[in-house]
Amino acid sequence: MEPLKFIQYTFIGTDASKFLQGQVTLHVERLEENETKYTAICDLKGRVHFGLWLTKHNTDHFDIVVVDDQKEAFSSHIKKYAAFAKATLSEVAEVYPSFKNEETTFQSSPTDVIAWQIQAIEHGYAWISQATEHLFQPQELRLHQRNGVHYDKGCYLGQEIIARLWFKAQPKQWLHLVKSNQPIPASGHKIEGNIQIVNMIQTKNNEYIALVIAKPTTLEETPFLEVVELPSPLNEDVARTK
Template identity: 80%
Template sequence: MSHPKFIHYTFTGADASKFLQGQVTLHVERLTENSTQYTAICDLKGRVHFGLWLTKHNAEQFDIVVVEDQKEDFSSHIKKYAAFAKAALVEVGEVFPHVHENNTIFLSATSDIQLWQEHVIEHGQAWISQATEHLFQPQELRLHQRNGVHYDKGCYLGQEIIARLWFKAQPKQWLHLVKSTQEIPNAGNKIEGNIQIVNMIQTKNNEYIALIIAKPTTLEETSFLEVIELPSPLNEDVARAK
């Protein structure tokens, strides 16, 4: 089983904050400095194209980390949209995920990727790779419950559809944590009842754990998956309170 690799970029310049505000789903101006937050860049259909870990040092200096298999498309995307912005994306190199106060940070020191995957899956911290891009709405991934989406910010890619789903509708399916003694397929694959895998890992005790997108009623009818309660606030209702 292969493990993900991660690429670190710097994004700097006078327009860095303004540009990112028009791209990512969170409110960049409110982002706490020197803390790492997972967020997304969506396509025009409101589905997550790129997942990224964003660290703001100040309004003109950011660190961005993406899964390696998205790096070429991500770099092309940023350079295309930022062609006339006073900001530059520079690739730094490979970094490694570490758990810090239940969140992911990235360092140059190597880490146990297996243990990192187990931890973030168990805590509902889904991430997007090439296999899962363009598949899920941020709300389905519970990204708003991780402070990765803010519904009161200005325009960004896919914002109109994302806001409409939040204020005028509710998702039919969303993120769940499951485990099984049977093998669970890799990310992006579907299993019975239209259940779609976001992330999965085989643990060292030969169980499989996974983050999936599914309707709750479908999970009630599934025999080989055991649903595990996610940590708060990810076990709360995914829809907007009326």
């Protein structure tokens, strides 16, 4: 399996914060300076179109990292919606991930990307690529449990559907970590019982691990998959507690 590639952009201008506030699922104004969070831009159906790592340097300057195979569509999307905003998106370079203190950071020198993929999957930190865009709602991915979604931030793309799922309903299926001694299909594919693969990789022990979206009862009935408990708080109920 080829390791993932990541592309970094800068988004700079006096409208940068305001524009992103109307695009991504997290509350941009509350993001701490030099803090990196994984968040999403959704489509009008409330499903994740782009997954991105967002770093705020100040209200006028952000770094954005996306998986390489989404870069062209992502760049086109931002330039289309920001056509009249006082902010400019510029591609910087390929960057490389590391997993430190249970968070992903990026650097300009090469790292062991496969090791990052394994650590991210083991911690339930799903990411979106071209194979999985438009498939999942943020809550199904437990993105709110990673502080990548805020429900009190006002309007953004897909916000009405996402808010309705949170305040008036609950997802029927959601993210789980599984392992298997049998091969697991690639991201975006389904296996029996309507289990959909988000991310997967083969480990050094010739074991397959994956993040999947499924109903818990379906996983219990799938003998070749073993469910592994996710680290807190990603092992908590995804639904809103009243």
